[in-house]
Amino acid sequence: MKFPATLTTLALxxxxxxxxxxxxxxQRVMEAMKVRMQGAKVYDADMRxxxxxxxxxxxxxxxxxxxxxxxxxxxxxxxxAMIPKQGADLSAAKLLSQPYVAVSAGREMFQGVMMRKIxxxxxxxxxxxxxxxxxxxxxxxxxxxxxxxxxxxxxITAELVYNDAAARVYCLPSYVKLRFDIGSFQIPKTMSGxxxxxxxxxxxxxxxxxVEIWYSAYRIR
Amino acid sequence: xxxxxxxxxxxxxxxxxxxxxxDLTVRQGDVYGFLGPNGAGxxxxxxxxxxxxxxxxxxxxxxxxxxxxxxxxxLRRIGAIVERPDFYxxxxxxxxxxxxxxxxxxxxxxxxxxxxLGMVSLDERAMSKVKTxxxxxKQRLGIAQALLHNPDLIVLDEPTTGLDPQGMKDIRDxxxxxxxxxxxxxxxxxxxxxxxxLTANRMVIINKGKAVVEGLVNDLLNAGKMKVTxxxxxxxxxxxxxxxxxxxxxITGVTEHAVIMQLDxxxxxxxxxxxxxxxxxxxxVVPVRSLEDYFxxxxxxxx
Amino acid sequence: MMLAALRVExxxxxxxxxxxxxxxxVGLLIPIIVLAMGKEGNQYFSFATQALSQAFEFKGNLxxxxxxxxxVFGALYIHIPFLVTLVSGDILAxxxxxxxxxxxxxxxxxxxxxxxxxYIASMLYVNMMIVWMxxxxxxxxxxxxxxxxxxVIRSQITIxxxxxxxxxxxxxYGFSALSMMTVASIAFLCSSLVENSIGPxxxxxxxxxxxxxxxxxxxxxxxxxxxMLFTNHxxxxxxxxxxxxxxxxxxxxxxxxxGHMVVCFVAAQIIMQRKDILT
Numbered sequence: 001m002k003f004p005a006t007l008t009t010l011a012l013x014x015x016x017x018x019x020x021x022x023x024x025x026x027q028r029v030m031e032a033m034k035v036r037m038q039g040a041k042v043y044d045a046d047m048r049x050x051x052x053x054x055x056x057x058x059x060x061x062x063x064x065x066x067x068x069x070x071x072x073x074x075x076x077x078x079x080x081a082m083i084p085k086q087g088a089d090l091s092a093a094k095l096l097s098q099p100y101v102a103v104s105a106g107r108e109m110f111q112g113v114m115m116r117k118i119x120x121x122x123x124x125x126x127x128x129x130x131x132x133x134x135x136x137x138x139x140x141x142x143x144x145x146x147x148x149x150x151x152x153x154x155x156i157t158a159e160l161v162y163n164d165a166a167a168r169v170y171c172l173p174s175y176v177k178l179r180f181d182i183g184s185f186q187i188p189k190t191m192s193g194x195x196x197x198x199x200x201x202x203x204x205x206x207x208x209x210x211v212e213i214w215y216s217a218y219r220i221r
Numbered sequence: 222x223x224x225x226x227x228x229x230x231x232x233x234x235x236x237x238x239x240x241x242x243x244d245l246t247v248r249q250g251d252v253y254g255f256l257g258p259n260g261a262g263x264x265x266x267x268x269x270x271x272x273x274x275x276x277x278x279x280x281x282x283x284x285x286x287x288x289x290x291x292x293x294x295x296l297r298r299i300g301a302i303v304e305r306p307d308f309y310x311x312x313x314x315x316x317x318x319x320x321x322x323x324x325x326x327x328x329x330x331x332x333x334x335x336x337x338l339g340m341v342s343l344d345e346r347a348m349s350k351v352k353t354x355x356x357x358x359k360q361r362l363g364i365a366q367a368l369l370h371n372p373d374l375i376v377l378d379e380p381t382t383g384l385d386p387q388g389m390k391d392i393r394d395x396x397x398x399x400x401x402x403x404x405x406x407x408x409x410x411x412x413x414x415x416x417x418x419l420t421a422n423r424m425v426i427i428n429k430g431k432a433v434v435e436g437l438v439n440d441l442l443n444a445g446k447m448k449v450t451x452x453x454x455x456x457x458x459x460x461x462x463x464x465x466x467x468x469x470x471x472i473t474g475v476t477e478h479a480v481i482m483q484l485d486x487x488x489x490x491x492x493x494x495x496x497x498x499x500x501x502x503x504x505x506v507v508p509v510r511s512l513e514d515y516f517x518x519x520x521x522x523x524x
Numbered sequence: 525m526m527l528a529a530l531r532v533e534x535x536x537x538x539x540x541x542x543x544x545x546x547x548x549x550v551g552l553l554i555p556i557i558v559l560a561m562g563k564e565g566n567q568y569f570s571f572a573t574q575a576l577s578q579a580f581e582f583k584g585n586l587x588x589x590x591x592x593x594x595x596v597f598g599a600l601y602i603h604i605p606f607l608v609t610l611v612s613g614d615i616l617a618x619x620x621x622x623x624x625x626x627x628x629x630x631x632x633x634x635x636x637x638x639x640x641x642x643y644i645a646s647m648l649y650v651n652m653m654i655v656w657m658x659x660x661x662x663x664x665x666x667x668x669x670x671x672x673x674x675x676v677i678r679s680q681i682t683i684x685x686x687x688x689x690x691x692x693x694x695x696x697y698g699f700s701a702l703s704m705m706t707v708a709s710i711a712f713l714c715s716s717l718v719e720n721s722i723g724p725x726x727x728x729x730x731x732x733x734x735x736x737x738x739x740x741x742x743x744x745x746x747x748x749x750x751x752m753l754f755t756n757h758x759x760x761x762x763x764x765x766x767x768x769x770x771x772x773x774x775x776x777x778x779x780x781x782x783g784h785m786v787v788c789f790v791a792a793q794i795i796m797q798r799k800d801i802l803t
Binding site: 268 | 529630
Binding site for chain 3: 058061
């Protein structure tokens with residue numbers, strides 16, 4: 001009867017050891033990316049933003065992002081622009097700028113590439129993100145997808161592409177696709193003055209927004 | 222040349238016949254009196270001649286051409302007042318004439334418009350809005366708009382209504398001058414019978430949509446009975462002398478110095494002869510045949 | 525002769541004080557609306573975009589002259605028909621009331637020419653009113669609030685890029701002129717039927733109100749007649765602010781309106797040709 005107990009104990013130690021090793025490994029991967037991201041102390045880039053919301057038709061807009069370490073991000077637009085409040089500032093960088101715990105969550109295929117899945121749990125109570133799952137392309141060591149769950153209960157999915165080699169060094173993407181939930185939409189007819197019934201019905205219930213942002217002309221210092 | 226020829230003219234409103242087979246002819250140079258009691262069909266006839274109303278049947282020929290086929294060509298040569306002259310009250314007299322003159326193809330220069338307004342004594346009020354005009358002034362303005370484009374035929378429907386005696390005389394003199402000096406043909410419809418009697422040379426009397434009598438004014442007035450006033454100081458003797466004769470029943474009135482009788486023209490000499498034979502002294506005999514008398518004699522029996 | 529007749533009709537129309545009521549009313553209303561929207565117009569957006577304000581930050585000059593011009597247009601659209609009928613409803617019936625049919629229809633001009641000249645004068649008045657509204661809204665709006673994107677709030681929110689705005693406005697004002705000419709045509713037809721100008725004005729407004737209500741009530745029994753009602757097509761100018769513009773619907777609505785105009789004009793001509801002038 002001692003044998004099974006011993007084996008069990010040994011097995012538990014092995015799993016714990018492996019877990020600790022896995023956590024160490026995930027933490028190392030995230031730290032490595034963080035270091036690369038922090039390498040860009042100051043950068044500027046041009047943005048082209050395309051917003052897709054079911055009850056809105058919005059033209060593409062242009063904007064400009066300016067970042068100064070550690071966390072000062074300014075987005076300006078010469079004309080009209082709809083800037084998503086979350087995600088436009090390169091979500092992975094913001095996520096890793098605060099204390100966190102990273103845990104390996106296995107691997108998964110994404111866009112034809114096997115990615116490391118790492119769960120990132122911010123330690124700070126003030127963080128807006130409750131938990132995030134980061135899909136890391138281990139060949140380039142860049143986050144390709146981030147699924148963040150906010151403390152308010154919403155989910156933001158960011159898909160990132162890195163076509164600019166110079167920017168890739170600092171994990172700065174050339175393209176981000178964001179998807180997140182927004183509230184329900186209701187306009188009273190008296191406001192729209194729209195009494196005809198042939199127009200489209202306004203969509204009911206909570207809606208989802210998709211925002212695509214192209215970054216170009218990086219100036220990194 | 223016949224300027225106006227109406228043949229078998231009819232206008233029906235349902236079962237009511239406003240004009241019922243009217244025939245008349247207006248010759249060039251006529252001042253043609255167009256008479257009839259209220260509701261006889263005068264205004265309806267004039268409106269048909271001016272193409273304001275479509276005839277039910279019959280023909281209207283003006284200047285030898287059918288009104289139906291040559292409306293614009295004919296109207297270019299007609300100036301008319303149809304019933305009460307109405308204008309754009311928010312515009313001045315000058316502006317009113319300018320606008321209607323443009324539609325008539327008239328000379329709408331300031332000179333010509335002021336000349337026409339001068340003819341009707343409105344030149345000093347040319348720039349006043351028509352809404353400030355009296356009825357008589359509007360009447361004169363109506364005549365001005367009828368004359369502006371120098372028409373060959375002038376149709377005047379009650380042109381002296383609302384005018385004072387001087388105004389009536391002025392219009393009468395204007396009508397006579399237009400006829401005599403400018404060789405215009407004038408169709409004159411009026412209820413003021415003495416005016417027609419003084420200006421018209423030919424006339425028609427219509428009643429219930431039909432012509433009752435048509436012809437030269439003098440001929441019509443000289444036919445039939447007329448009022449004869451025998452001025453004398455022996456009125457009682459005249460009554461006694463005539464009482465035994467067929468003319469006794471023709472005495473219509475006796476005043477202190479006159480006996481008034483209804484006699485045919487041919488009878489006057491016989492009456493005078495009889496009274497002279499009765500040794501009655503007569504101061505004067507005045508036969509008067511008024512248009513009013515003639516008109517009433519024709520229309521009252523059927524009214 | 526048509527030019528002479530048109531000149532006469534325009535002189536009469538623009539000599540009446542009632543012609544200027546519309547211009548004065550628009551001239552007073554638009555500056556008030558522009559000022560009010562400039563001061564508090566952002567509330568207009570926040571009410572509509574509250575679902576988005578948590579997720580997005582809006583940058584740019586949204587409460588700008590173009591947006592205000594669009595809003596002004598939509599707001600005045602209800603009231604312009606009344607101003608239009610003031611002139612069109614009076615243009616024939618007014619002659620009967622004042623007794624001046626006798627003055628004009630005894631001229632050596634075809635009745636059809638005079639009626640056509642009156643119709644054209646009425647349409648010119650409508651177009652001048654729309655142009656006045658357009659210029660005032662755009663000029664004042666842009667002068668006070670600058671240019672920017674147009675925010676169109678209907679069953680969805682459409683934001684039209686600044687460079688994409690001006691041609692839409694031009695076409696929209698053209699379409700609305702067509703809508704108002706349709707209203708004027710109906711008033712013109714009513715004016716040919718009666719001898720008092722109040723009747724055509726009231727009748728035309730009653731027709732618009734009744735048809736608008738039928739258009740708004742969502743009952744299957746109205747589905748058959750709704751596409752034929754001109755009020756259903758008068759708001760076609762809004763389609764020009766959709767993205768993409770549904771051109772077949774725009775052309776269909778425009779065709780329906782033109783059809784109404786033609787029918788009203790021809791009917792009025794026939795009535796006036798046959799009419800005995802008794803006034």
